[in-house]
Amino acid sequence: MAEKLKRPGGELASRPLHFFWIVDCSGSMYGEKIGTVNHAIQSTIPDMVDAADNNPNAQLLIRTLKFSSGASWVTTNPIPVEDFVWEDLETGGVTDLGKAFDLLAAQLTIPPMSDRALPPVLVLLSDGQPTDDYKKSLDKLLHLPWGKKAVPHCDLYRAGRG
Numbered sequence: 001m002a003e004k005l006k007r008p009g010g011e012l013a014s015r016p017l018h019f020f021w022i023v024d025c026s027g028s029m030y031g032e033k034i035g036t037v038n039h040a041i042q043s044t045i046p047d048m049v050d051a052a053d054n055n056p057n058a059q060l061l062i063r064t065l066k067f068s069s070g071a072s073w074v075t076t077n078p079i080p081v082e083d084f085v086w087e088d089l090e091t092g093g094v095t096d097l098g099k100a101f102d103l104l105a106a107q108l109t110i111p112p113m114s115d116r117a118l119p120p121v122l123v124l125l126s127d128g129q130p131t132d133d134y135k136k137s138l139d140k141l142l143h144l145p146w147g148k149k150a151v152p153h154c155d156l157y158r159a160g161r162g
Contacts, residue, residue: 017058017118018078019048020104024126025068026095037125038088045086052081058118063107067100069093097126098134101141108146119149 023037052060061078065071066089074087107113108120141147 014057014059015116015118016078016114017060018107018113018120019060019062019081020107020120020122021062021064022100022104022122022124023064023066023089024095024097024124024128025066025089025091025093026128026131027068027092028095028128029126030091033127034089034091038086042086042088045081045084048081048084065100065103067096070096071099071103073103094131095126095128096132097130098132098137101134101137105137105141105144105147108141108144108150110146113146117146120146122150 021041023041025034029037048060048062052058060081062075062081062084063078064074064086066074068091070093074089075084104122113120
């Protein structure tokens with residue numbers, strides 16, 4: 001799976017870089033909001049492929065986690081960015097962010113993460129307040145070795161702000 005790179009004195013294996021889209025699909029995201037998210041993510045894929053091509057020491061792997069009333073993986077396994085295809089998400093339900101953090105935490109352990117991996121990138125896209133007790137789940141996530149090293153990105157579209 002890891003591509004070998006040529007370097008003086010031998011070959012160097014690229015290191016996996018796990019990129020997680022964590023998307024709020026609750027009812028409040030209906031319409032324009034989820035349309036904007038779907039379009040924005042779809043639009044980033046070519047740039048992500050280009051960035052991966054320009055960084056041969058990293059193998060960019062994408063996963064998508066959606067949450068509303070519960071949480072589930074859209075992509076069950078990490079997918080190399082060049083093979084990743086975005087499928088538009090639908091909305092409905094409440095905002096169970098804690099459930100999403102629990103699923104994510106289960107993936108930020110070794111295994112399934114490699115000890116050779118680069119720090120993961122976590123991108124959270126949401127518009128509202130969680131409806132579950134997310135704080136314990138977030139605390140658990142942030143205390144994992146990979147949770148501590150993760151590169152978090154959070155975009156909250158709140159009414160009146162975005």
